[in-house]
Amino acid sequence: MSRIGKKPVALPSGVKVTIHGAEAVVEGAKGKLSCPIPQGISLEVAADSINLTRVNDEAQNRAFHGLTRALINNAVVGVTTGWKKELDIVGVGYKAAMEGETLRLDLGYSHPINYVAPQGIAIAVEKNTHLVVTGIDRQLVGQVAADIRKYRKPEPYKGKGVQYTGEVIRRKAGKTGK
Numbered sequence: 001m002s003r004i005g006k007k008p009v010a011l012p013s014g015v016k017v018t019i020h021g022a023e024a025v026v027e028g029a030k031g032k033l034s035c036p037i038p039q040g041i042s043l044e045v046a047a048d049s050i051n052l053t054r055v056n057d058e059a060q061n062r063a064f065h066g067l068t069r070a071l072i073n074n075a076v077v078g079v080t081t082g083w084k085k086e087l088d089i090v091g092v093g094y095k096a097a098m099e100g101e102t103l104r105l106d107l108g109y110s111h112p113i114n115y116v117a118p119q120g121i122a123i124a125v126e127k128n129t130h131l132v133v134t135g136i137d138r139q140l141v142g143q144v145a146a147d148i149r150k151y152r153k154p155e156p157y158k159g160k161g162v163q164y165t166g167e168v169i170r171r172k173a174g175k176t177g178k
Helices: 059-080 138-150
Strands: 016-020 023-027 032-036 041-045 049-054 083-090 095-099 102-106 113-116 121-126 130-135 161-164
Touching (some): 016 041, 032 059, 041 059, 059 083, 059 138, 095 121, 121 138, 130 138
Antiparallel strands (some): 016 023, 041 049, 095 102, 121 130
């Protein structure tokens, strides 16, 4: 049996969960998210927790048991505290700036890159080489951070590019003399 799926999801005060057909809607102080519920999984909403159980022990249901619990827990955390990813820009002349709702990236190309964040995502620029991506949807926050990183991935020789804060870049030795 799934060890993750057996754990109940704790509901902090101020978080309300309702079930509409095949999805659970989680509402909290920061917003509202919905999570799909697969066919073989059932939810029991109590006053301060959510318990997930499987209808039968098919392989498909076993696989979805822990996944569904993790998605609902991510939604609960998102509507209470939110999610964030931090990015660092490394390289001479590489910088970022916010122009209204648009993120402007200068990453060594002949043109600046303008990135418009999707609805529900906030991007903050600190020290023009440090970005903070925040939002309530964990998947969307990670996808936006990955999209920004994709514009100039860190290269292995000097480590220049956009990297996650704390990411370790494996460095290669450069050319040796003759």
